[in-house]
Amino acid sequence: MTDPKHPGDPEARDAQGRAQHPETADPIPGAPPASAPPVATPPDPRPASASPGQGGPEDATAAPEGIRLGDDLGHVDPARTQPAGAGQPILRVEDLKVAFDVMPRGAWPWTKPNQLHAVGGVSFDLAPGECLGVVGESGSGKSTLARAIVGTVPSTGGKILFDGQDLASMSPRERRVHRRDVQMVFQDPLAALNPRMTVGDIIAEPLRTHRPDIGRTEVRRRVAELMERVGLLPNLANRYPHEFSGGQCQRIGIARALILRPKLLICDEPVSALDVSVQAQVVNLLKELQRDMGISMVFIAHDLSVVKHISDRIVVMYLGRLMETAASRTITRSPQHPYTQALIASVPIPDPKLERARERPVLEGELPSPLSPPSGCVFRTRCPKAHDDCAKGPPAVQDLGNGHLVACPYYKEPSVLDRATEGVV
Amino acid sequence: MATQTAEADLGQQPVKGRSLWADARTRFFRNKAAVAGLVALILICLFAFFGEFLAQYERAYVDFSLMGRNAVNGVPSIETGHYFGTDESGRDLYARTVQGTRISLLVGLVGAGVAVIVGTLYGAIAGYMGGKTDNIMMRTVDILMSVPYMFVLILMLVIFGRSITMLFIGIGLISWLDMSRIARGQTLSIKNKEFVEAAVATGVRPFTIILRHIVPNLAGLVIVYSTLLVPQMIITESFISFLGLGVQEPSTSLGALISAGAGQMRYGVLWQLLYPLFFFVVTLFAFFFVGDGLRDALDPKDR
Numbered sequence: 001m002t003d004p005k006h007p008g009d010p011e012a013r014d015a016q017g018r019a020q021h022p023e024t025a026d027p028i029p030g031a032p033p034a035s036a037p038p039v040a041t042p043p044d045p046r047p048a049s050a051s052p053g054q055g056g057p058e059d060a061t062a063a064p065e066g067i068r069l070g071d072d073l074g075h076v077d078p079a080r081t082q083p084a085g086a087g088q089p090i091l092r093v094e095d096l097k098v099a100f101d102v103m104p105r106g107a108w109p110w111t112k113p114n115q116l117h118a119v120g121g122v123s124f125d126l127a128p129g130e131c132l133g134v135v136g137e138s139g140s141g142k143s144t145l146a147r148a149i150v151g152t153v154p155s156t157g158g159k160i161l162f163d164g165q166d167l168a169s170m171s172p173r174e175r176r177v178h179r180r181d182v183q184m185v186f187q188d189p190l191a192a193l194n195p196r197m198t199v200g201d202i203i204a205e206p207l208r209t210h211r212p213d214i215g216r217t218e219v220r221r222r223v224a225e226l227m228e229r230v231g232l233l234p235n236l237a238n239r240y241p242h243e244f245s246g247g248q249c250q251r252i253g254i255a256r257a258l259i260l261r262p263k264l265l266i267c268d269e270p271v272s273a274l275d276v277s278v279q280a281q282v283v284n285l286l287k288e289l290q291r292d293m294g295i296s297m298v299f300i301a302h303d304l305s306v307v308k309h310i311s312d313r314i315v316v317m318y319l320g321r322l323m324e325t326a327a328s329r330t331i332t333r334s335p336q337h338p339y340t341q342a343l344i345a346s347v348p349i350p351d352p353k354l355e356r357a358r359e360r361p362v363l364e365g366e367l368p369s370p371l372s373p374p375s376g377c378v379f380r381t382r383c384p385k386a387h388d389d390c391a392k393g394p395p396a397v398q399d400l401g402n403g404h405l406v407a408c409p410y411y412k413e414p415s416v417l418d419r420a421t422e423g424v425v
Numbered sequence: 426m427a428t429q430t431a432e433a434d435l436g437q438q439p440v441k442g443r444s445l446w447a448d449a450r451t452r453f454f455r456n457k458a459a460v461a462g463l464v465a466l467i468l469i470c471l472f473a474f475f476g477e478f479l480a481q482y483e484r485a486y487v488d489f490s491l492m493g494r495n496a497v498n499g500v501p502s503i504e505t506g507h508y509f510g511t512d513e514s515g516r517d518l519y520a521r522t523v524q525g526t527r528i529s530l531l532v533g534l535v536g537a538g539v540a541v542i543v544g545t546l547y548g549a550i551a552g553y554m555g556g557k558t559d560n561i562m563m564r565t566v567d568i569l570m571s572v573p574y575m576f577v578l579i580l581m582l583v584i585f586g587r588s589i590t591m592l593f594i595g596i597g598l599i600s601w602l603d604m605s606r607i608a609r610g611q612t613l614s615i616k617n618k619e620f621v622e623a624a625v626a627t628g629v630r631p632f633t634i635i636l637r638h639i640v641p642n643l644a645g646l647v648i649v650y651s652t653l654l655v656p657q658m659i660i661t662e663s664f665i666s667f668l669g670l671g672v673q674e675p676s677t678s679l680g681a682l683i684s685a686g687a688g689q690m691r692y693g694v695l696w697q698l699l700y701p702l703f704f705f706v707v708t709l710f711a712f713f714f715v716g717d718g719l720r721d722a723l724d725p726k727d728r
Contacts, residue, residue: 151626177628179628186619197637206627240444242445256623
C-alpha cells in the first residue's frame, strides 16, 4: 500500500465538493452527537495506550462529525498495519467460484439441479490497511463474493487465503475461530439488527461469542466506548433498533463489526439504503475508522462515486467475473475496459448544463442470466468492441503496469465508449 | 458551558428503551375486548383454583336425601349451600363445576404448553437446519398428522385406562404438530434475514442462533397461536369426556358435566346443563378475545 487517499486529499475533496455533499467540512445539524467527554480512560493492555490528555473536550469538539479521536480504539497497532512479512497480502482470493443449485420449476426431487454461477473465478489481493472497492451492476456477484469471503455462503472452487490460511477448505468448527478477524457490515441497516435485542446486546454479541472470559462490566464499558466512537450516545445502549434512524442503525452495525477489532472488514453496500446526506457521514466514518484502526477493507457498492471516494483500489465485476482492476484514480480517470467505461458513463454529473450537453453512450441489452452465461468473455453480448473470437475462451488479462489489469485484449480499439469519462472526472 | 454540562449529564443517564414487547403490551391494553377477555380469564382461573373454599359440600359427597329428587329439592339456592344446585346423584354442582373448570383449564394449558415448547423448538430446528434434517423431521410430522388422532386417543384411553395423566399424554402428543409446522414456516423467513447472517458471520453456534435470534422472533406468532390452541384443547377434552372416555369419576371436567346435564335436560333440571356450559363458553370466548388482542398487538403489519 502506498498512499491512500484521505479526506484531506484534493481528489477526495473534489469528489465531495462537486457532489455537493454538505458534510466532510461541516457536520449536518442533527447528526447524532457524541461530544460528551469520554466516560473514563480505560486501561489498555497494549503498549500504544491512550494518554490521559487525549480525548478531552477540545478534542471532542474539534473532531469532524462528532467522532472523537484519541481513545484507545483510535490508535493503530503497528503490528497490524505492517505485519512481519511486509508486502504480503492479508487476503488473497484465488480463482474463487461460487455456484448455487437451482431447481428448475416443477422438477422432480431427483432431477439434477441447474447451476447458477454467481461468482465465476475471481482473483485479487488485498494489502493490510488497504481499501478495495468492488463495483458492478446488480446481479454481478458482488454480494456473493462478500458472503463467500465472510463464509455465510459456501464457495465451490478456488481459495480464500486469509493471513496465509485457506478459509475455504476449513471445517465449520475451524473456521469459527477465524471469524473474529473478518467482520461484515450489511446493506439493510435495520434488517441486520435483531429487533428483539437491545442495541447494547447486539454490539456485544461478537464479544460474548468469542471472548466469554470478559466480564459484564467490561463488556458494557467496551460497548459504550465503541458506541461513542461511531457517533452514538452510549446511554442509548438499552434501546431497541426500531427506535433508531437508518444512519444510526448502520453505525450500530459498524460498531458490532468492529468490537472484536477485526483485521478485515467487508462492507456490502453499506450506504445504498441510506439517505444521500447520511451516506456521506457513514462513508467518512468508515474511512476514518479504517485509517485509525488499520483495518483492511473490502467496500462493495454499485455507486462508483461512493466507491472511488473511499477505496485505494477498485475492481469492476460483471456477471461474476473481474473486468478491470486498478487504482481508484486510474479507474475513474482512464478506464480501459469497455464495461468500466460504460459504468462511468452512467454516473450523472451534478451540473445540469454539462449533463444535458453530454453524449451518454448507454449499454444495450440486459445482464445475461447467470444460469447460462455467454461463452468466452461474458461481456461480449453487450460489448461494442466484441470480436468473433471473444466467444471462444475467457479473455486474456492484460497487465498495464502498476497493478492495472484489464480482462479485454481489444481494450485499445476505439469505440463509442471512449468519450464516456468526459466531464465526469 | 451550562448547556455542555447539561448535555454531559444527559449522556450519563442510561435511557430505557421501549422493546417491541412493551409496545405490544400498550397496544394490547388499548384493546377493550381483549382486556375484558383477560379479566374474564383471570376471574375464571380464580374460580377454578380458589372456588373450592366457598363450597359447602365435598365434591364427592352424595346427599342421599336429594337423590332422584333434585328437580324439586336440589334447586340452586344460597340457603341450602348448593349454589348451583345438585346433580341427579345429589352431589353439589358448584363443587363439581369448580373442579371441572380446573381440569379443563389444566388440559388446555398443558396441551398448549407442550405445543409451545416442543412444537416451537422442533419447528425452529427443522427450519433452521434445512436440507435433509428438515426433510426427515417434517416428514415425521406429516406421518404423525396423517394418523387419525381421535381414534388413537380413544384406543389409548381404552387400553391404558382412563386417567388424567393418559389424557394429558394423549393431548400433548398431538398438540405440537401444527405448532411445529407454523414455527418452521416462520423460521424459514427469519433465517434469511440479515441479522441471522450477521450472527453466522460472527461465528455464533447454530443452537445459540436458534435460541437467541430465531425463537424470540417466533414468540409473537407462537403466543397468539397458543392462546387459540388452549380452547381447542379444551374442546377436544370435552368431546372425549362427552363420549364418556375422559376423566374418571369422581373427578370431572366441563365436558363430562355438560354431557351429564344434557342427559338430564328433560327432567326440569336445566341448571345442571347451564352452569357448566356458561363456564365453558365464557372460558372459550375469553381465550379467543385474548388471542385476537394478542395477534393485533404483536403483528406489526396490522397497525
